Amino acid sequence: MTSTGETKPGDTSRPSGNGRTLALTVCSAGIGGTFQYGYNISIINAPTSYIQSFINDTYVERWGTGLDIPQVTILWTLIVSAFSLGGLIGALLAGPMSVHCGRKNSLLVNNVFLFVGAILVLTCKAAKSFEMIILARILVGINSGVSMNIQPMYFGESAPTHLRGAVAFSSAVFTAFGIFLGQVVGLTELLGSKPLWTYLLASNTLPGLIQLLTLPWFPESPRYLLIDRGDREACLHALGRLRGGEAPVLEMEELCREQQQLVNNRSGAASKTPWSLFKDRDLRSQLRIVMAASSAMMLCGNDSIYFYASYIFLEAV
Template sequence: MCAAGIGGTFQYGYNLTIINAPTMHIQKFINQTWLERSGFQLDVQVLTLLWSIIVSVYPLGGLLGALLAGPMAIRLGRKKSLLFNNLFIILSAILCGFSRSAKSFEMIVLGRVLAGVNSGISMNIQPMYLGESAPKKQRGTVTMSSAAFTALGLVLGQIVGLREILGSEECWPFLLASNVVPGILQLLSLPFLPESPRYLLIDLKDNNSCICALQRLRGHSDLGTEMEEMLAEQEATRGQRPKGLCELIQEPTLRRQLLTIVVLSSAMQLCGNDSMYFYASSIFQEAGIPSEKIQYVVIGTGSCELITSITCTIFIDRLGRRALVMGGYSLMSVWAVVFMVALSQQGHVSWMPYLSMVCIFAYILSFGIGPGLYIAAGNRIK
C-alpha cells in the first residue's frame, strides 16, 4: 500500500517546500529573461507580482485537482486515477526542468499549476484508496499514513532544497523538476497492487474481482465477515448515484456533515501553520543563528511535523480523530498567544527570540497532532 503514499500526498508536502528554496535564483532568472526580451529590467513591484503568481497558482491548481478527483475516482477507479494523475506531475517536471533552457518563466507558472492539479487529485483519492483497501481494525492507521507521507515530502523537499544539493543557482530547474521522482516510483509500483475492493463491488458490481482483490490484500481466503459488510453497504446504496456539489448542499440529511467538513477545512487553512514556516528564517536570525546555518535549522520545523504525524498515526484508532483534532487546535491556540507575546517583547527582552523559536516548533508539533492528520486523512472525523 505504500506505493499510493509515495506518489500521492508525498508530493503535496514536497511541492509546498521546493518553491521556497531557490527564491532569489528564480527571481533573477525572471528579471534576466525580461531584460533579454524587452531591453529593460522589471520594477521590483512587477517582479514581486510575477513571483507571487508563481507561488499562488499552485493552490489554484490544487482546487482544480480537487474538483476533478471525484469524477475521476468514480469513472476510472481509485488505482487508475492515481496512475493517470502522474501525467500531470511528469508534464510539470518537463516544463519546470526546461524553463531556463527555453528562457520562459511562463513554463514555471504552467508547471506549478499542473503540480497543484496533481496534488489536489492525490490528496483526495489516495486516502480513499488506502481506507477502502485496509482491514476495518487498521483503517484509521492506514489512512492516516497519508499525513506521514505529506510530512516526509515536506522534510525531503527542505533537504533537497539545500544550497549544497539542488538549491543553488545552477541546479534550481532540477529542484523544481525533482517532484517527478515520487510519481515515477508510483508508476513502477502501483500497477502491482489491486484496485479498491469497495470500488469493485459497490461501483462496478463485480463480486469476483472484489474477492480476488481482497485475497491479494489479506493473503487468506477467510473473507466472509468483510464481504458481508460490503454487501450490506452495496445494498444500502443501491439505486443511488453520486451527488454533485449543489445536490450535497441541498440534501438535508447531509447538511451537518457538510458543515463540519467546511468549518474544519477552513480552520485548517486559516490556522497559520504555513505562516510559521514562512517566518521561521527571520525568527531564527533574530535569535542569533548565523545566516548560513538557518537553512539547516529550518529542516527541524518539517521534522517536527513528521515526528508527530508518525506518532499520532499509531494512536489514531485508540483516541479517535476528533480528540486529536480538538487537542491539536487547543495547543495551537495556546502557543499562538505565547508567540504573540514573545514577538511583541523581542526588542526589550534578550531571551524572547529563543522563546519565539520554541513557539514555532511547538506550534508545528501541535499542528501535526490534529489538523495535519485531519486534512491528510481525507476530511474524516471519528
C-alpha cells in the first residue's frame, strides 16, 4: 500500500477501486434473483380467499355445480405447491444454464419464465381457467430455482476474497427484503384487493424488468470467462471493472492456476457426476454438512407460514 492509499498491482488484500461496480452488480443481480424467491413466497398469501372463490366460480361455470370446501382447498394447495415443484425444475436447470449461457446471461434469460407466468395470470380470468395459475406458479418457481443457484455462484466468482462472505450473504438479505415487500404490496390498500389480485401475482415482473434494464451493463463472472470460455482478455477486462481499476495480479494468477488444474484433471480423469460425489469418501463429510444444513432450513416450516398465513388465521377465527 502506498502513502496515498492506492493499491499495488499485486496486492489483493484491499480493493483496487471504490467497489461501486461490484456493489451495483450485486444490487442488479439480487433484485431479479433471490429477491424474487422471497417476493413470490409472500405475495400468494394475501389473495387466498379470492383465488379460492375464482376456482369455485370457474368450476360452476364449466360444470354447473360448485366444489366442496375440501376440494377447493386441495386445488388451492396445488397452486401453492406448484411453486416448489418449479423450484426443483429450476435447480436442475441452473447447472447447464450457468455453463452454456454464463452466470449473468442465465439470470437475464431466467426472466422469461416470469414474464410468461405473468401473462398467464393476467389472462386467467378472461380464459376462465384456474389451471393457468398453476402453470404460472410453476414458471415462477423455475425462475426462483434458477436464481437461487446461479446468483450466489455469480456473486462468489465476482467478489474479491476478503468480501466474498459478505457478498454471498447478501443473497439472504435480498430474500428477506422480497418477503417483506411482498407482504406490503399484498395489503388491501395496495394490490391485495379482490379486483387487483391478478396484478399482485403479476407484479413480480417489475423487479425482473429492472434487472433486464440494468444487469447487461455490468460484467460477467471473471471465472466463467477464463475457465469456461477460455477468454483471458475478457476476464481481465471484467476483473478490472469489478475492482474499480486494473485487474489484481494475484487474483488473475489464482484463476490461471485453477484453470490449469481443471485442464489437468480433465485430461487425467472424467468429470464427476452427482452419483460419484456421494461415492467419494473425501467429500462425504462436506456433503453431510451441506445436506443437514439445507434440510434443516427447508424443513423448518418457515415457507409454509408465508404461504398459508391468511388461511391459517381465517380458520382459527
